[in-house]
Amino acid sequence: MGDFCDRSLSLDERMECAMRQTAPGTALRRALDMIIAGRLGALICVGDVDAVLAAGDDGFPLNISFTANRLFELSKMDGAIVIDKDLTQIKRANFHLNPDPSLPTSETGMRHRTAARMSILTNAMVISVSERRQVVNVYLDGRSFQIKTVQEIMDMVNQLLVTLQSTRQALDRNLLRLTTLELDNYVTLADISKIFSYFEVLMTAADELDDLIDQLGSEGRTIAMQREQLVGDMDDEYTLMIRDYARDSSEETAREVRRQFHELDAAQLHSFKRVGAMLGYEGLGEDSIMAPLGLRTLSRISVVREGMADKIVDEYGSLQELMDDIEDNPSRLDDIGVKNPGILADSLYRMWGRKE
Structure with missing residues (x-):
């Protein structure tokens, strides 16, 4: 959990982590669904708690266990809700965020602008729930996706x-x-x-x-x-x-x-x-x-073990050279370690639609 906060991951990997954290069946998603159903708005910061708290003030220190119901109830208050990266504790509610207004964002609504800027300023996953439009956006490093x-x-x-x-x-x-x-x-x-x-x-x-x-x-x-x-x-x-x-x-x-x-x-x-x-x-x-070369065709034959197709191709140079030689000189396949070369030949002829 919480690996969306790990800057050693690429942004795409962090976005995938965030998608999993907010997917149906998770406690966080249940809370978000309840907030939407209650026609509420919310601003939620998950992870990088110290940096998030340094970018705001006021609010109520809580340090209580995280549950979907608690997050839903706390969303009825104004301000942001701050949760630890492992989604185990709600650290603060009714918290007023003050990110640097010069940080670039193309968002228009105040809540979404704040979320975008907080995601640039910190390592947190920042979630914005629009009370008016009833949509949920998740932000990481200024980039976002909308929960469907x-x-x-x-x-x-x-x-x-x-x-x-x-x-x-x-x-x-x-x-x-x-x-x-x-x-x-x-x-x-x-x-x-x-x-x-x-x-x-x-x-x-x-x-x-x-x-x-x-x-x-x-x-x-x-x-x-x-x-x-x-x-x-x-x-x-x-x-x-x-x-x-x-x-x-x-x-x-x-x-x-x-x-x-x-x-x-x-x-x-x-x-x-x-x-x-x-x-x-x-x-x-x-x-x-x-x-x-014949790698694809040879790999579909049961007696051609893993890595053997490459050896056959190295020996013969092409599928056609193999077909030209396989009937007259089957011992050549024995020499490179192919067991049951007769089965290999039969399989190729069956693929060809001809009998040996």
Whole structure:
């Protein structure tokens, strides 16, 4: 608890911590829901107590155990409520905050302006509940997010689940086709560019869903299971596919290519020339033939243990070289430690839709 106060974390990590602290099912969220239901306003500082108290005056020293009901009752008074970083004690109520008015903020309401400035001045998580608009904003280091109702979050969740389901179905179909094309040695840049765009849609939707799951707190467990069913091992598959087709097949390069893909908009992802350049090739057209290493395909075969796909690729150089040699020289696979090379060959032929 309280790690949103740790400046060693990035701001994004601290925001995620704050989302978890205010998610449905937490005592703090129950208090905030009661404050909204009671049509009250509130200004709440959590953590960095010494710095918060140094930025104000007056108020009532309390040092009482924190509960949702107590926080709700104290919000009926004017002024801020100060809570320790572990959400175990309410330190002060009816506290008058005086942050430096020169601190920059784009907020307009007085309570929100004060909250934004206090979050810049201190390490505290500062929560502002608007009595008039009945919205809750959480501030860290001047940045904020607005707490949504469970129904608002679920509406967004349902839209993302539809996107994930349809994208995963399209991705599965295209990956099956890609495996056949790889074994036929007839993959084009257009083929892989299309699949990379599907991967990006899937991963972006999954990341957005993760944020909503954090916001749902205890209400998000079922959604997390659905997310896992729809995304599964596609994250690893995405990386392996980039390694298959990039000029440099290292994991470091794959991570960098994924980062670059993620920064592209939809139109740029459909630019074959740009995708080819990011993979390390210049001057390729959509019909350019691409030769895969075979990491993705080999990793799907049960007898290929972890790390063995890399050894096979290092030995043969490409999936096509493996297919050309596997029938005539199976002992070569024995030499690099592949157990049951016959099963490996059978599996590849089944993927190809042909019998050995």
